[in-house]
Amino acid sequence: MMMRKQVLLLLLFLLFILEGTIVPWLLPGSWQNILTPNLVFIVLLFVSIYHNRHTALVLGIIFGMLHDVVFYGDMIGVYSLVMGFTTYIMGFIFRIPRAPMPLMMTVVILGSLLFDSMLYAIYRVFSLTQVSYDWNLLHHILPDLVVHFVFGLIIYVPLRKQLEKIARRGKKEKAA
Amino acid sequence: MLKLFKLLGNKRLFVILIALVMFIALMGFTLGPRANLSWPEKFLRDTVGFVQNIFYKPAGYVAGLFKDIGNMRDIYKENEQLKIALAQYTREKANYNFMEEQNKDLQEALHFTEAQKEKYNYSYHIAQVISVNSDPVNRSLVIDLGARDGVKVGQSVISVKGMVGVVSHVSNFTSTVKLITSMDAKDPNSNGIAVTAMNNHQTFGIVESYDEATQMLIMTQIKQGDPIKKGDTIVSLGDTDKYPRGLIIGTVESVQESQFGKTWTAMIKPAAEFQDWKQLFVVFTPEEQK
Incomplete structure (x- = not known):
């Protein structure tokens, strides 16, 4: 039981590292300025739906903070707030045990849209970006959405199995 | 309610x-300029940086290998051009040596102080990129030089082709580079770069923002009648202490009248390619070495 949770944490950390190191090399040059895949976030959406939204909230805040501190450009706390909030809200709205695949993919799409839009909104409020939302939507948010969707499809089967195992064991322990 | x-x-x-x-x-608290990072931040950055270092380099090598195979055909052409450029450089080197000698003599004759003489004697320290953040607004890189190597906030970072960005935060073993593509006139943390043309020092302007839609830097406050023209190479002027002299920024793509008339605005295509990051150079100015 505990083992699986630690593996999940390690997996998230590994994904975070891959995001900054390997992923840019996998993308063709001209796409590197457009796509900003956030793989950790997608995994957290799965955690939020299939395991527990409170766990997802805490993990979102922790890994968002990690992202903020390591890539500290303008300010700290943006990713932390957005990742925590979005995963929690998504888990809060879709409170369905054993959600089927189309529903999960809807969550990925909505979550991805909400995530990038919130990021844009915060940067806009602090006037760190001047581009219009329409432009941003077309050039960053939608391409991101496609990558997130494909990544969600790839990890759907293995991740759901593992997460449901964690959830089931958690329930058993509570019952005992 | x-x-x-x-x-x-x-x-x-x-x-x-x-x-x-x-x-x-x-x-709000972390938005403004901060002199130093707190120790938890430093610890986290250095630990993560160490792990990222293990991943980034091998990935770069593998990706580079495939790219090299793809580029095989272009290499022959490139080699030809490089040979021509090299011949030109050797010819100019002789001329340059004479001029430098003369310059030194003149400085001697005018009793320049040691600090004045050393002012433009920059040193370039090679740095390895260890990870990339591709967030469109907060585009930043992490490099493997830190406070231990003498890196300080505000130092300029260049690639082989041109200026890339400015060191924004430093921890012991790593530092974050904020790219010039996130420059913004309204951002409290970014400073405009005073620039001039490489071949004509009468040109003067300030590069202080980046237009995401056209992927160009915007050079403002050019006086009317300025000799600037399309194709000019724009370099930093280095009058202030913020940026060293002679860093290549880019080439002029177009010049038009600014929004309010009176001055001109030029669109500048950045010289550096903001992709496939490998080695970069941190520019150390002599004052900072002491």
Whole structure:
């Protein structure tokens, strides 16, 4: 039981590292300025739906903070707030045990849209970006959405199995 | 409002509101210029940086290998051009040596102080990129030089082709580079670069923002009648202490009248390619070495 949770944490950390190191090399040059895949976030959406939204909230805040501190450009706390909030809200709205695949993919799409839009909104409020939302939507948010969707499809089967195992064991322990 | 409180449960809404306020306070606090990072931040950055270092380099090599095979055909052509350029450089080197000699003599004759003589004697320290953040607004890189190697906030970072960005935060073993593509006139943390043309020093302007839609830097405050023209190479002027002299920024793509008339605005295509990061150079100015 505990083992699986630690593996999940390690997996998230590994994904975070891959995001900054390997992923840019996998993308063709001209796409590197457009796509900003956030793989950790997608995994957290799965955690939020299939395991527990409170766990997802805490993990979102922790890994968002990690992202903020390591890539500290303008300010700290943006990713932390957005990742925590979005995963929690998504888990809060879709409170369905054993959600089927189309529903999960809807969550990925909505979550991805909400995530990038919130990021844009915060940067806009602090006037760190001047581009219009329409432009941003077309050039960053939608391409991101496609990558997130494909990544969600790839990890759907293995991740759901593992997460449901964690959830089931958690329930058993509570019952005992 | 009261109904809303009841709907969500008083406690939960309260916690959410407090968390929101705290996050906004945190963002506001970290937005302005900060002299030093706190130790938890430094520790986290250095630890993660170490792990990233293990991943980034091998990935770069593998990706580079495939790219090299793809580029095989271009290499022959490139080699030809490089040979021509090299011949030109050797010819100019002789001329340059004479001029430098003469310059030194003149400085001697005019009793320049040691600091004045050393002012433009920059040193370039090679740095390895260890990870990339591709967030469109907060584009930053992490490099493997830190406070231990003498890196300080505000130093310029260049690639082989041109200026890339400015060191924004430093921890012991790593530092973050903020790219010039995130430059913005309204951003409190970014400073404009005073620039001139490489071949004509009468040109003067300030590069202080980047247009995401056209992927060009915007050079403003050019006087009317300035000899600037399309194709000029734009370099930093280095009058202030913020940026060293002679860093290549880019080439002029177009010149038009600015929004308010009176001055001109030029669009500049950045010289550096903001992709496939490998080695970069941190520019150390002599004052900072002491």
